[in-house]
Amino acid sequence: MSVPGPPLVSERRLVTLLAPATFFEGYDNMILGLALPLIGDELGLSRGQLGIVTSIVFGGSFGVLLLLPLADRVGRRRVLAATIAAYTLATFATAFSRGVIEFVAFQFVARVFLGAEYALATIILVDLLKPARRGRALGLVSSMSAFGQAAAGVGFLAIVAIDASWRWLYLVGVLPLILVGRARRSLPETMPAALRAKVSLAGVRLRWLVGASAFSFLFAVFPTAVTTFASFLVLKEWKWDLGTINPGYVVLWALAITGFFVAGRLLDVWGRRPTSAVFLSGSAVAGLVAFHQTTTIGRVAGLALVIFFLTGSTPCMAAYSTEPFPSRVRGRVGAILRVMGIAGAGAAPALTGLLSDRVGGVGPALALVGLSYGMAATVVLVLLPETRGMDVELMSAAPPLPARS
DSSP, X not given: OOOOXXXXXXXXXXXXXXXXXXXXXXXXXHHXXXXXXXXXXHHTOOHHHHHHHHHHHHHXXXXXHHHHHHHHHHOHHHHXXXXXXXXXHHHHHHTXXXXXXXXXXXXXXXXXXXXXXXXXXXHHHHHHSOHHHHHHHHHHHHHHHHHHHHHHHHHHHHHXXXXXXXXXHHHGGGHHIIIIITGGGGSOOSSOGGGSSSOOSBTSOHHHHHHHXXXXXXXXXXXXXXXXXXXXXXXXXXXXXXXXXXHHHHHHHHHHTTHHHHHXXXXXXXXXXXXXXXXXXXXXXXXXXXXXXXXXXXXXXXXXXXXXXXXXXXXXXXXXXXXXXXXXXXXXXXXXXXXXXXXXXXXXHHHHHHHHXXXXXXXHHHHHHTTHHHHHHHHHHHHOOXXXXXXXXXXXXSSOBOOOO
């Protein structure tokens, strides 16, 4: 007997309710790195100790291994409600940390639930929207991460300008619960109770799972390398200072964030595979262009290209982390893909550092690391299906992964 799917929800309402998940993921990931020197000064931590603190906090991201499969078993709406409440409380509590142990504990818990909230938001959006409108919605929701990072940067500059405490940056964490916590209760459940008893990967195409896993790993490498070494590249190798960056450059880079929206629209018009191939390949080419430039104008334009194609690749990854897989296992698959992404992010700094010693600097190293997106484009074209407007439940019917006895 077939199990009826969840009722469809209007795109505007769904994006409004789920966008804060990606906004605050971008905000939280950025704010720790920005505020780290201030936190270290107040808590009396050395650089080495700050590195350990960051690594422990980052480890909370592995909480998706527990929470996403749990959502497949007890219901996604219930777990989503728990994640936003727990993240909000842990972030808010961080502002009142009395020492490094409390700070690490609160932030570890916040990361556990924030990562799961972001993944669940993507899954629920795909479950509830008509296939013909998913691409644009994924672009809109994904774009909120960049706005979250920008908000973190503005907030950090503000507290530095007025000589305020870093704790104010974490007090903002209470906003998600205030803004959408109650409203999200009206979201329909996308994991019917009849499907929760036996959740396994049987019925998932192995080729697609391998492809999505490889895509997730490669997708994390280039942007992590860029954000990790951006300040070193700009300050040490390019010798830029505040006088170098005029407002026109900032406007150009801000306009480049439209990659989210352009790719989201093209996912629905062109399809998932061609759009992904264009933006992933474009990211690799943009990296080769940007990080081999020798003039300021060339570097500014090159960075704009990198931002445009990297942001455009984000909704492509969101589509392929969910759409090729039956709704009943998207939580479990999401946990696997999230771990692959964490592994890619973890490998990026070491790979870039090793390459920089061999190729003559961080810029050329980043150009080479950017080729990982060319590899990702190949993975999409060879291993992943076109899912635009398709019934994934039927597409995934065969050949399945072997069921465990």
